[in-house]
Amino acid sequence: MDLNYTAEDFAFRDTVRAFIDANLPKDLQHKVLNHKRLSKEDVTRWHKILAKQGWMATGWPVEYGGTGWTPVQRHIWEEECARAGTPFLLPFGVMMVAPVIMAFGNEAQKRHYLPRILNFDDWWCQGYSEPGSGSDLASLKTRAERDGDHYIVNGQKTWTTLAQHADMIFCLVRTDPTARKQEGISFLLIDMKTPGITVRPIIMLDEDHEVNEVFFDNVKVPVQNLVGEENKGWTYAKYLLGHERTNIAAVGRAKRELLFLKRVAMEQHKNGKPLLEDPLFAGKVASLEIEIMALEITVLRVVSSDTTKRGPGPEASLLKVKGTEVQQTLTELMMEAVGPYALPFDDAYLQGEHEHSVTGDDDAAPLAAHYFNFRKTSIYGGSNEIQKNIITQMILGL
Amino acid sequence: MDFNFTQEQQQFSDALRRWTEKDYSFDQRKKIVHSASGVSAEAWATLAELGMTALPVPEEQGGFNGSAVDMMVVMHEIGRGLVVEPYFATVLGAEFLKQGGGHDGLLEQVAGGEIRLACALGEKQARHDLFDITVTAKADGEGYVLNGTKTVVIHGGQADYLIVSARSSGAQRDTDGISLFVVPADAAGVTRRDYRTIDCQRAADIDFVNVKVPASALLSKVGQGWNILDAVSDYGIALLCAEAVGAMEALNGATLEYLKTRQQFGVPLGKFQALQHRMAEMYMQMEQARSMATLVAVKVASTDVAERRRTVSAAKARIGQAMKYVGQQAIQLHGGMGVTDELPAAHHFKRLTMIEATLGDTDHHLARFTAQPDFRKTA
Numbered sequence: 001m002d003l004n005y006t007a008e009d010f011a012f013r014d015t016v017r018a019f020i021d022a023n024l025p026k027d028l029q030h031k032v033l034n035h036k037r038l039s040k041e042d043v044t045r046w047h048k049i050l051a052k053q054g055w056m057a058t059g060w061p062v063e064y065g066g067t068g069w070t071p072v073q074r075h076i077w078e079e080e081c082a083r084a085g086t087p088f089l090l091p092f093g094v095m096m097v098a099p100v101i102m103a104f105g106n107e108a109q110k111r112h113y114l115p116r117i118l119n120f121d122d123w124w125c126q127g128y129s130e131p132g133s134g135s136d137l138a139s140l141k142t143r144a145e146r147d148g149d150h151y152i153v154n155g156q157k158t159w160t161t162l163a164q165h166a167d168m169i170f171c172l173v174r175t176d177p178t179a180r181k182q183e184g185i186s187f188l189l190i191d192m193k194t195p196g197i198t199v200r201p202i203i204m205l206d207e208d209h210e211v212n213e214v215f216f217d218n219v220k221v222p223v224q225n226l227v228g229e230e231n232k233g234w235t236y237a238k239y240l241l242g243h244e245r246t247n248i249a250a251v252g253r254a255k256r257e258l259l260f261l262k263r264v265a266m267e268q269h270k271n272g273k274p275l276l277e278d279p280l281f282a283g284k285v286a287s288l289e290i291e292i293m294a295l296e297i298t299v300l301r302v303v304s305s306d307t308t309k310r311g312p313g314p315e316a317s318l319l320k321v322k323g324t325e326v327q328q329t330l331t332e333l334m335m336e337a338v339g340p341y342a343l344p345f346d347d348a349y350l351q352g353e354h355e356h357s358v359t360g361d362d363d364a365a366p367l368a369a370h371y372f373n374f375r376k377t378s379i380y381g382g383s384n385e386i387q388k389n390i391i392t393q394m395i396l397g398l
Numbered sequence: 399m400d401f402n403f404t405q406e407q408q409q410f411s412d413a414l415r416r417w418t419e420k421d422y423s424f425d426q427r428k429k430i431v432h433s434a435s436g437v438s439a440e441a442w443a444t445l446a447e448l449g450m451t452a453l454p455v456p457e458e459q460g461g462f463n464g465s466a467v468d469m470m471v472v473m474h475e476i477g478r479g480l481v482v483e484p485y486f487a488t489v490l491g492a493e494f495l496k497q498g499g500g501h502d503g504l505l506e507q508v509a510g511g512e513i514r515l516a517c518a519l520g521e522k523q524a525r526h527d528l529f530d531i532t533v534t535a536k537a538d539g540e541g542y543v544l545n546g547t548k549t550v551v552i553h554g555g556q557a558d559y560l561i562v563s564a565r566s567s568g569a570q571r572d573t574d575g576i577s578l579f580v581v582p583a584d585a586a587g588v589t590r591r592d593y594r595t596i597d598c599q600r601a602a603d604i605d606f607v608n609v610k611v612p613a614s615a616l617l618s619k620v621g622q623g624w625n626i627l628d629a630v631s632d633y634g635i636a637l638l639c640a641e642a643v644g645a646m647e648a649l650n651g652a653t654l655e656y657l658k659t660r661q662q663f664g665v666p667l668g669k670f671q672a673l674q675h676r677m678a679e680m681y682m683q684m685e686q687a688r689s690m691a692t693l694v695a696v697k698v699a700s701t702d703v704a705e706r707r708r709t710v711s712a713a714k715a716r717i718g719q720a721m722k723y724v725g726q727q728a729i730q731l732h733g734g735m736g737v738t739d740e741l742p743a744a745h746h747f748k749r750l751t752m753i754e755a756t757l758g759d760t761d762h763h764l765a766r767f768t769a770q771p772d773f774r775k776t777a
Contacts, residue, residue, distance in 0.1 A: 001400065001401065001402070001403065001404075001695070001696060002399060003399060003401075003692075005399060259775070259776055259777060262774070262775070262776045266774070276774065279768075282768040282773070283765070285768075285773075286715070286764045286767045286768045287719075287764065289712075289767075289773075290690075290712040290715055290716045290767065291686070291716070293690070293693065293709075294686040294687075294689045294690050294693075294712075294716050295686070297689035297690070297692060298685055298686060298689045300399060300401070301689065301692075305401065315685075318681070318682050318685060321682060322682060387678075388675045388678040389678075391678040392675070396674075396677055396678065397654075397658075398654070398658065398668035
């Protein structure tokens, strides 16, 4: 039993920390640390910096251009990114479609797509959910019919994250409507500029444009964009779901946000004393901090036992549930900490259109929107109820 | 970073598991609990034979100088097996002797399993504040005279020696002026009222009336016992956290088995999603508790006192929350059977509930956590 990093781990940490210090643009860091919204250009800028350094693909095998880092090193990297406040890593290309292409794609697909993902030439999005298929993903209805060298795609995807910026979408489509629902599904890569694709924004309760509906109206997709075999898409989708679920608990960000919460709670006053000294509020913060301590050890237990380097198995569901509970409690307490200053809403400030918020309290300005935004976390990526189903089946064997 | 137990630790664990499963069954335990003394001399002899009494004792006194992580392995099995012997009390007492120094002979006897110890720390008005002490220690020639009453002393009635916290100076709630003494349980003026606890262990209220002890009975320095008292109770909490995880593991295992076998409406209970999701949450609570028990076992020996206190209180509070959830839900999922006294599940629940009330409950430790300097750090 040894909970300490090795000297090599510490040296690695110093290396990545120095890189982040030297290369993270200050304006991007400022936006992240202050809960402002990131533009397409913001996200792209950071991804290009990572691409130049060769640190885009921390989970890929070295032969494809991955860093070859151990699970512990990847954890350290994620911690350091969170600590500094780097923009998020867009998962759809590097962490989601790439492993599927590596495992099931043909040589031409690997040669074409993987270097482009590594270089962030394409912004990918994910075409999974449909209006009638949320947690019950396999019930999807979007059709792809073979017509010579093409598939003709018709249907609708929804909740498509940042599709408004996307160059490519990977889709689950139904190619055999007569088969059992899991057995007639295929995995298609589609260029978002193809005629017949329409992207319509869904404005979320924090008034942010983060997700979209994507409509397919007789969209012609070349057959060479099929990954693997026709009607085997569900297998690939499951492979993807069980893959690359590292950093799912986001403990690094939680630790950073906890410090933000405490700073705000020291500046706010209740009964003439800092809010953080109020026993009721302090008790809530303490419970949250302790949950983060426990979660960090749980994450390290999972990371250090990952000898396959493929990320966690069903225990990822535990990390997802407890991680999102922590994130939601954090946003809740941050909002609670600023009291009535939760109310003012300044969308232009959040977009970075002016330097200070309308009330002058820039710490408080984003917190209610942030709270509302984070309600998504227990719903997306397999709702927390689905995660409990997974634990029930895979771990408990019920 | 390595979360594995060593081969030796695994061997200790296996040996204890074999013993509890074979010779300390639920029925055998019931007989022990309802015997006159409430503990078993035979079981104690086995614990000594297995090396468990020697484990926490330094090598110089014939022990194995076990770390808190070694003890975590042992306490985990004590919790699983619902062992009611005065092991925790004795190990805690030995830790006082180790940290206080000067009682090597007693430590040797602990290592050999020849004596049992108990720690008389609590008082009626003190709740969970171990510095709140009214028992007095007055200098008397070369020695001291003790007067007052200690309450709910775990296995106080079964002990050969008592570690007693007493006030030699200062006000009732001062941390200065606390002295620690080693007192033979049969010393003149000591009266013990031994009783059962609801989790089938034993405890005692102990009166001290003009109990004379020599200067050699003093642990450490007069009036300066608080740092040791605080550190040893933190060590005890680390032990209890490990015991709790063992008990939760057994309880979750029994509940899962029940969900798989008990049939209602023609299907096993485990087919109902309302119950599945509770069981999934019980699993997650246990794993978070296991993480904290591991963390506290590693950090409890830290020389950074603030860090030790912070980690110990975090662990006791988090495990307290987990124990309550797991315990209550396990009973609920067992249905009517859960509220009978017949199943081990009920006894694990009772033990878990009483662990929460021992050495500071969840609220006590949440408050203590917020009182540490780290809590106010914002960068």
